[in-house]
Amino acid sequence: MTTTTRTPGSVSWEPWTLAELNKANTEKASKGTPRNVAFIENLKLDPELQPKKYEIAGTHPQSKILITDAKILDSTGREPYRGDVLIQGERIVAVGEVPNKTELEKDPGVRVFKAKGRTLMSGLGDGHTHFTWNGGDLNKLGDLGVEEHVLLTVKSAQCFLDSGYTMCFGAASAKDRLDAVVRDAINAGDVPGPRYLANAREIAKPDGDLVPGITAFAEGAEGMRSVVRHNIENIGVDNVKLSMSGEDICEARSAQDCFFTDEETAAAVDEAHKHKKRVCAHARARDSVTMCIRHGVDVIFHASYVDDEGMDMLEKTKEKQFIVPAINWLWGTAFDAEAFGYSHEAAEKAGYKRELEVAVAGLREMHRRGIVVLPGGDYGFAWTPHGTYARDLEHFVKLLDFTPHEAIIAATAGVAALLMRGNELGKIQPGYYADCILVDGDPLEDITVLQDHSKLDVILINGRVHKAGRKEYIMDSSGSLSVGLDSTKHLEVDFPQVNPAMQKAY
Ligand SMILES: [Zn+2]
Incomplete structure (x- = not known):
């Protein structure tokens, strides 16, 4: 397996410490025009990648x-x-x-x-959604019966709507068809849920997966193209997900390692774009972020270890990309996971404290530079339970230097732009x-x-x-x-x- 270096690149913005993060102020003045209105309006997304236009049935036209x-x-x-x-x-x-x-x-x-x-x-809108996550141990999801898993997926779709969320961007489905089937059921008016762009299992390299039972494996340019085509033609996805870097909770797979090659990333993006679908990627490592930018990945998740070079690249392509940090996962893993048996010491040893500190600094710099950063928090893990989605907005205000108004703009007009429906949603x-x-x-x-x-x-x-x-x-x-x-x-x-x-x- 090819794994690129984990040598950190140079970073010119101020790092934060966990103590500072804990003290960060939630009270921010809400006056003044939210800066990200212009960031979002300046987006120039490729109209060829416009998702299929879904309508929700059932509304009486005279009501x-x-x-x-x-x-x-x-x-x-x-x-x-x-x-x-x-x-x-x-x-x-x-x-x-x-x-x-x-x-x-x-x-x-x-x-x-x-x-x-x-x-x-x-x-509200969520830019990194997993309807199929169970709020517990993801390793068990691969073995969960399809029937139970459908019910779980329907239940979390409803939970988003009960929580005031009307737009969600699918960031991987634990079984291939769950997302697409529930999306269609929502649109048919059969079950309540938000407007949804569906995904399938995330695509990872052999030995580069995060949770094997819910991953589709591919290797080499042709391998990537074949899974991407399968997801689009057979599953009916709206988005394709690449899992490019590690995640420190997996221990053997560092968040600072990038498992994809340039050829594989380029092939996956090219195949998806040829079929008019967008690509999103789990990219924590520095090299995974720059690889995403070089090959036109449309939505970059996490981007924790971006360095000066990557930040400059992101700034240059900011009209074409979205960053969805899923910051609540890092926050929860650093601060809330102890109750679920993942101790502070383990989280710190694995590198989550450091990752949170550098990610917050990088994301503040992105917001300063006019890069579109959207909420969406990887909810559905034990310590990021379904129903707590709006915690992301608090993190945006408390940690990422958004005003409350900017956090709301990001979660409404911003996620509508992510769905490429900013002219009629949000x-x-x-x-x-x-x-x-x-x-x-x-x-x-x-x-x-x-x-x-x-x-x-x-x-x-x-x-x-x-x-x-x-x-x-x-x-x-x-x-x-x-x-x-x-x-x-x-x-x-x-x-x-x-x-x-x-x-x-x-
Ligand atoms: Zn995720």
């Missing part, structure tokens, strides 16, 4: 939802402002001032949410899909509010109500509703989900 007096956080960079929003069918049709608002409020055919100053924002704007959350709190004041599911009062996807919590129905002492609906009329009766026939041609 109407009116949200009154919301604090609208629209993800354009504008400071939040008070206003109303009208949704018809799948899309937002009016924002700020809604024509005929008074009549609409009285119309029994319109579902009304009284926001009373609560924050209305786009649903913002509260007329014409955009009605994927939004009504939050009881101000995430610009306290970004951690997004981690509290009890504060996600209303979750909408594709113009349909996924969740409307009890606060939307509760009467106060005077007999009127304290917040939310002014009647308990339930519009689902009038505009039921438009279901396709039960019979399917499986």
Whole structure:
């Protein structure tokens, strides 16, 4: 096996220490235009690689939802402002001032949410998603029965939506077809879940895998091309995943080692791009990051050990690439894994403390240089459990020098751009899909509010109500509703989900 050197390259940005990271401030001023609005707008992605356009079925085209007096956080960079929003069918049709608002409020055919100053924002997005991870020992996933694994995958898809996530980018599936099958079930309206771009098993070199039971092995340029073609033609993936570097928890596979050759990376990317699919890569090692850039990998995960040379290269190609660090994995492994039997000492000895310190420094430098860095946290391991996805936004603020507004822009408009649908997802704007959350709190004041599911009062996807919590129905002492609906009329009766026939041609 070819493994490139682990000699560290020179790094000119300030390293951080774990003690400093622990002290890092979560309170940041939210004033001023978020810098990454321009970074995202400047992206020039290859239109040839536009993913297949998926629609979620089931929304009645005549259904109407009116949200009154919301604090609208629209993800354009504008400071939040008070206003109303009208949704018809799948899309937002009016924002700020809604024509005929008074009549609409009285119309029994319109579902009304009284926001009373609560924050209305786009649903969140995750740039590194594993629906198929079990929240425990990944080594057992290879042996998990397909039937149980389907249920697990459906459950975590729903968990993303329950957590306010309406967009996810698949970063590898433990069995080849799970991601694609659940994506199609979500789009058919059969199971609840976010908009999703599916992956298959990650591709690794023999002896270069992270978890063998959930890996597809390939070697040499032709070997790479053949697995990539299989994933695209037989599985129906949207993304192809290469596992190029190690991971220190595997002990024998250092995060500073790169297992791929230039020829293999070039072949994998070329084959995927020829089929109009994008490539994402697990790339912690310095050499794996520069290899990704040289060969046009579209989405680089982790990028922990990038050096000066790699940073300059990334800056030059910043209009074409996304960095998704999955920083919560490093944070969790350094700080939270002890409860699961992976001690601080083991994590430190394996190099996670050092990796977190250098990764944070590098990612801060990327944000400073206008490189698009997106949340997406490798959730679904024991100490990065499903449902805690919005921790990533806190890390972006606390560790990576994002303002809360910038963290939200990254998770909304940024992930929409990653899905190559920035023109219709990720913002509260007329014409955009009605994927939004009504939050009881101000995430610009306290970004951690997004981690509290009890504060996600209303979750909408594709113009349909996924969740409307009890606060939307509760009467106060005077007999009127304290917040939310002014009647308990339930519009689902009038505009039921438009279901396709039960019979399917499986
Ligand atoms: Zn991952």
